[in-house]
Amino acid sequence: MSDTGASATGLRERKKQRMYRTVSDTAIRLFLEKGFDAVSVAEVAAAAEISKPTLFRYFPAKEDLVLYRFADHEGEAARVVRQGSASPVEALRRHFLDGLERCDPITGLNDHPDVLAYQSLLYGTPALAARLYGYLERSEAALAEALGGGLDGRLAAGQIVAVQRILAQENWRRIAAGERAAEVRGDAVAAAERAFGLLEAGLPAAVRGDVV
Known part of the structure; x- marks a missing residue:
């Protein structure tokens, strides 16, 4: 793989990990404020400014939003x-x-x-x-x-x-x-x-x- 290709792959991976952290942190903040059962996945997606299908691509289950850590x-x-x-x-x-x-x-x-x-x-x-x-x-x-x-x-x-x-x-x-x-x-x-x-x-x- 060329240096350019490796750099692009590394950048994509870093962006992906940032997305995981951002969405997880947003979800945990909401869960702590309102309670796990009181917050819907749609609310988390809206707060993280992503679509619900996108959220589920990163986190297959609601619980995974917390357990990502x-x-x-x-x-x-x-x-x-x-x-x-x-x-x-x-x-x-x-x-x-x-x-x-x-x-x-x-x-x-x-x-x-x-x-x-x-x-x-x-x-x-x-x-x-x-x-x-x-x-x-x-x-x-x-x-x-x-x-x-x-x-x-x-x-x-x-x-x-x-x-x-x-x-x-x-x-x-x-x-x-x-x-x-x-x-x-x-x-x-x-x-x-x-x-x-x-x-x-x-x-x-x-x-x-x-x-x-």
Whole structure:
């Protein structure tokens, strides 16, 4: 591909990603103001200044307007395992701890008002919480493949994804109850260290070592 062609492709992709972010941000703002069930897809399209068919080309379901923020994380665990030089569990442990250090919202350890509002919307809306499990299932499937596939890979991936989800939800639960991220961080790190230690000890030997 010529430099011009590559540049054009890159520009189109950047414009596409901007569209995703703009429409998703617009939808989330409306949902937070009025409630998820009270806002129609047509209202979101109008606020984003696009047609309803165009919106559905980007977001097949209303719930995806909110869960777009999880899209980048869907294959994250699999990427960490494939790119890591340590054992899979050790690579994922380091990645999660780094997320806690950065207060990455995906770890639940973030007390910014906008993040708390988003988390309340997500976990407080049954349709969104149910749709989230589809993202988790795809993340689990990608991780299982990165771990070598087969029953051992699927079992390990299921345990790892569950541990990450539970750790994040516990952090969010405490912060939603009024604790500050700085107050929760020490316990969050300790819980993550313990959880990943248990994973390392309990997973099959085939997935504890380096992925071939």
